[in-house]
Amino acid sequence: MDNDWKYLHGRLDPANEANVNLIDSIPPNELPQDEVYHGKRMIDLPDEPGSSSSWSVQVMPAPSSFGGTSLLALPSEIIDHILSFLGPVDLVSLSGTCRLLSSHARSDLPWQRYVQENVPGIQLTSPAPAQSYRELYAAHDPHWFLTKHKVWFSDYFLTGKLIVVRYDPRRGCIEGYRLVAERPPPTFDPWEYDDEVLIHSFEPKARLHLDQPVLQIEADLPQLNSESSGKGKGKARANNKNNRPRFSSEISMPIHERSHYGVRSNFFHARRVPEMPNMQLWPPPIIPARHRVRNESQQSFTGSGHRPQTRAEVSDQTFRIRRWMDMAAGQPVPGVHLGEEVYTYATLDPKLYTPTEEKPYRGIWIGDYSGHGCEFLLMHQPDDEEPFDPASVIQEPDETPEEFEKRKLDERIYRGSIRAIKLTGDPNVPRGEYTFVSDDIGKNGFVRWATEERFKGARVVKSRGHIASTMFRDDKYIESQLIMISSNRLAQFWVGFGHISFFERVEIDDFLNPS
Structure with missing residues (x-):
């Protein structure tokens, strides 16, 4: 600012x-070369197991013959331990096989772990406002990647935006706030090494701009939807699901309801694309990423090619927000979007x-x-092309052991x-x-x-x-x-x-x- x-x-x-x-x-x-389309990666970013960014699927060979104890005959503790290696989608699929496995799959223990893994920075003690952690997980599926990756930056023209997305257990919602920084008025001191140079003081303080969220997704819970139906909340999400496939729908966010300016915001998923030269992509090529998405569209990203149709096509590294002015009071008018803009957000690998x-x-x-x-x-x-080799640092004749260890540490840290x-x-x-x-x-x-x-x-x-x-x-x-x-x-x-x-x-x- x-x-x-x-x-x-x-x-x-x-x-x-x-x-x-x-x-x-x-x-x-x-100048440094941008390592974009030359097959050389600036940093090794392996795909996360089970994430939507994994391109290949490993198929385990089936055993030639079955032998040993049946899964259903094992003690409950062992079954629970085995099921702990499954992801949420696999656990839901397993619950449809038989009553015994369904009871294990519906236990709240694994679902508490799934939710907790996606909300860094807080320790959950209750699934409220949901009745169970399983219900809470389902209420925000497939949006848990927003809180899991926590930091997101946008392609807002020239200036961009950096937001932090977190889960608020008090209201059961996912919210993203802009990260801003403030500083006191600067002072200017001459540099004793060169008195023609001035040193600008800098003591910044970062904070979240809590007055206005950039992103807000409420829990899709029956009790919340029924309570808010009279106020117009919750309807947009349900209507979108009916009009479009689940993963390509837009979710209306109530973040501007306190405003009288008629600004509307929708959240929707992005779909990754194969990278090609001269393609407008986000995040930009100089930032290493597991995958990228288009950030230019003549149809404002309404085409099916920009939207995931299945869970596997959902990008867990990017998302989009559509904003526009709505001059009509009450519910938004379909198809009437004044000053519409679409912003693409991407995360940074930790x-x-x-x-x-x-x-x-x-x-x-x-x-x-x-x-x-x-x-x-x-x-x-x-990452360095070659790992540091301590044997490559040889002690000089006039070096003390302490000086040698410090130089070895410096050469290990100060490289690249x-x-x-x-x-x-x-x-x-x-x-x-x-x-x-x-x-x-x-x-x-x-x-x-x-x-x-x-x-x-x-x-x-x-x-x-x-x-x-x-x-x-x-x-x-x-x-x-x-x-x-x-x-x-x-x-x-x-x-x-x-x-x-x-x-x-x-x-x-x-x-x-x-x-």
Whole structure:
């Protein structure tokens, strides 16, 4: 979100677009290649077992002859243990075989586990408002992937949106709220290493915008539908199911009922597509993903090719929201959609934003973009082509054992690249684009160890900052340096602009509990 504060810069002001052309760009042949259609993946993302993103099905060979004890003759505890390896859909299928297995399949124990696995950040103690966990699971099927993957980012024009989806056990609904960041007015301090450079203070505070949910799906429970039928709630969901197959229907969300502006929102599933060159896809190709979906459609995604017809075709990595203005009071008028827009949302694989010992900078971060305000980034550290070999680090004759161990640790951590990708953007560099790239945080990109008091002990490496004119015109990469203060705080020295801005890690799990 833009602000009206005045920002000072030691050299050129990036807010003045005339200055963009005054800064030398880095030759294009030195820029990182987007590994999109070349068969090389930037990070290994195996498909989740049993997810709709799995393309292949493994068929186990049938035994030539049956022998041993019948399943029905086993003790109940063993049957329950065997059934614990089944997924929800398989368990429902099993319940139709016989009365004994039906009683086991309807037990609330496995269904409590299924629900709990999909609501990270909270510990359920009751299935309310449902009568059982089995009923609760069915009430939100097939939408549990929304809370399971928790963080979603959209293709909203230029700026994008980052939302956190969570389950509220108090009302039994799934809700998604926009993640925003606030900061106090900045201060500007000269850099003791170079007095022509100004350091912009940055102490952001992330929060959810709870005043207006972006997504809200109520539990499809008989008692709730009967209570809300008089108010017009619950009808849209049932009517959609009658008009379309279950997985291709749109669900009307009551998130704007408190508003008098007639804004309507529908949720609907997306269908993955085979990736082809020059196809408009979401998430963008520079972000590793299990699969992608189209995010452009001349028919506003009403065609059957964009909508899943079966459970297997439902994308559990993406979804869409349709918004429009409805000038009529009461229930929406079919076919009359003023100012209609469709936004596609995609999730991030947890591996991308979960730091490890060797990749400590992976994560979702907040960045300082001066007059554009705070923006959210994915700090992407791709997997190394070869694993680190401790034997490759040889102790120098004049090194103490402590110095040798520290150097070995540094070479293990500081290797490969860091690619900062915007999850939300601004009119200059939009969402889904690199904001800076450090091709090698190891010895090939090493500049110095910071000795000035402000950054003392921080590793400084080469990087390339991404700038552009309004509407992402004439974009180019310019000289910059990445100051690696800690695994939770980084700084970027924009050489041509003469200022240093900061980035801080965001913990998504801090926003999952609604209580």
